[in-house]
Amino acid sequence: MNILKYNNAKLTQLKKDKVFLNLNELSKQDIVKISDKYPFSFQDLRQLSIIATDLYMWNESGVRDCIEEFENVQNKDLSKKEVIAHVKNYWEGLRGAKIKYEPVNKNEVERPKPRKVQLSDQENEVFGMCPVASEKTVCCNLMTIDAVQGCSLGCSYCSIQTFYSDGKVSVDKNLAEKLANIPLDPSKNYHIGSGQSSDSLVIGNKEGVLDAQLKFARENPNIILEFKTKSNNISHLLKTDLPDNVFVCWSLNPQLFIDHEEHGTASLNQRLQAAKDLSRKGVLVGFHFHPIVYYEGYEDDYKNIVRKVMSMFKPSEVAMISMGTLTFIKPAINKLRSTGLKSKVLQIPMADAVGKSSYTKEIKKEIFSTVYDQFQPWHKDVFLYLCMEESSVWESVFGSYYKDNVDFETALFDSVSAKMNKLEIV
Numbered sequence: 001m002n003i004l005k006y007n008n009a010k011l012t013q014l015k016k017d018k019v020f021l022n023l024n025e026l027s028k029q030d031i032v033k034i035s036d037k038y039p040f041s042f043q044d045l046r047q048l049s050i051i052a053t054d055l056y057m058w059n060e061s062g063v064r065d066c067i068e069e070f071e072n073v074q075n076k077d078l079s080k081k082e083v084i085a086h087v088k089n090y091w092e093g094l095r096g097a098k099i100k101y102e103p104v105n106k107n108e109v110e111r112p113k114p115r116k117v118q119l120s121d122q123e124n125e126v127f128g129m130c131p132v133a134s135e136k137t138v139c140c141n142l143m144t145i146d147a148v149q150g151c152s153l154g155c156s157y158c159s160i161q162t163f164y165s166d167g168k169v170s171v172d173k174n175l176a177e178k179l180a181n182i183p184l185d186p187s188k189n190y191h192i193g194s195g196q197s198s199d200s201l202v203i204g205n206k207e208g209v210l211d212a213q214l215k216f217a218r219e220n221p222n223i224i225l226e227f228k229t230k231s232n233n234i235s236h237l238l239k240t241d242l243p244d245n246v247f248v249c250w251s252l253n254p255q256l257f258i259d260h261e262e263h264g265t266a267s268l269n270q271r272l273q274a275a276k277d278l279s280r281k282g283v284l285v286g287f288h289f290h291p292i293v294y295y296e297g298y299e300d301d302y303k304n305i306v307r308k309v310m311s312m313f314k315p316s317e318v319a320m321i322s323m324g325t326l327t328f329i330k331p332a333i334n335k336l337r338s339t340g341l342k343s344k345v346l347q348i349p350m351a352d353a354v355g356k357s358s359y360t361k362e363i364k365k366e367i368f369s370t371v372y373d374q375f376q377p378w379h380k381d382v383f384l385y386l387c388m389e390e391s392s393v394w395e396s397v398f399g400s401y402y403k404d405n406v407d408f409e410t411a412l413f414d415s416v417s418a419k420m421n422k423l424e425i426v
């Protein structure tokens with residue numbers, strides 16, 4: 001076989017493929033270079049390009065370095081099969097190990113630019129089911145309001161940034177009217193989350209987006225409305241009269257993770273301080289430990305956050321605490337890869353999680369139990385739950401699970417609304 005002719009044909013095909021086109025120049029050159037040496041098939045080259053994308057994003061040495069090192073150690077002619085197997089082992093080894101995050105020099109981190117907020121008059125429905133809920137997982141039947149589309153916080157694991165990449169954030173022009181027309185059954189209770197396609201608070205009350213939702217909450221006492229944020233933009237909520245069926249939850253993660261993967265968000269301390277400030281106003285707050293990430297040193301970092309939360313708040317001030325982790329659907333993985341951002345969120349085992357990709361159940365048990373056990377003094381007084389997890393994971397962490405999602409929904413609603421009724425909003 002004329003290897004050069006053979007490889008030229010494969011490379012011509014590869015150069016039209018999105019996976020290869022998406023590589024940075026250096027990685028492209030590396031793939032071309034190694035294809036001179038071995039008779040890789042098109043699929044081999046495509047697979048190596050995917051691995052090269054991951055290694056670049058994870059800040060690891062590239063595919064070519066990995067092969068050359070192997071060649072030096074082996075010191076013999078290698079078959080393409082041996083070479084591919086070695087690269088895959090290396091890649092899978094990294095995915096199975098804890099992520100390593102180095103301390104970040106914050107001056108070198110580029111924060112995402114604020115996005116322009118604009119009004120939109122799309123025909124879309126604003127009310128729907130939680131977009132990631134599934135029959136196959138134990139779910140809380142959360143409903144969502146899609147008031148704002150697009151987010152400028154730029155979390156590397158979030159698919160919202162890949163859906164709304166036009167650089168804008170849109171607020172529905174007819175939001176108040178659409179909210180008023182949601183056909184709620186007055187004999188039912190609803191837990192509604194604001195911010196399906198954005199952060200609930202980051203744009204504040206621009207275009208009246210918060211006022212419209214507060215009015216909706218005020219007019220529907222059978223709902224509990226949750227604002228969910230990674231910002232500390234609570235100024236509007238502090239100066240506004242709030243209905244007592246509204247509560248605000250913060251996603252919490254260790255500062256090291258925030259520095260690496262949540263570039264445009266408020267720091268951990270700013271989030272906790274914002275929660276404290278609203279809590280002082282008499283607003284119920286909550287916390288989402290989501291995603292909990294398996295990295296070197298994660299145990300101490302998460303335990304420290306739990307200690308801090310328990311020292312800053314009383315259980316009566318905290319509506320609920322959820323735990324979840326990195327879980328991806330295939331298109332989201334491809335989209336994240338296509339961003340080429342430096343990020344380690346795809347450096348996970350990608351074990352099957354009822355059709356999605358995540359950590360193995362063993363790792364999930366470990367990370368969720370680390371946080372849950374640390375909250376032991378609060379177990380009886382605060383509603384703790386897992387988000388997007390199947391019953392066997394619940395069982396391994398809590399020792400039980402809700403057999404029916406309606407039971408879960410009712411337990412969460414009753415627990416949160418009972419606390420709301422005892423608080424006095426000032």
Ligand code: SF4
Nearest residue numbers: 130133139140387388
């Ligand atoms: S448990 Fe999580 S994924 Fe399931 S409905 Fe509730 S918020 Fe959505």
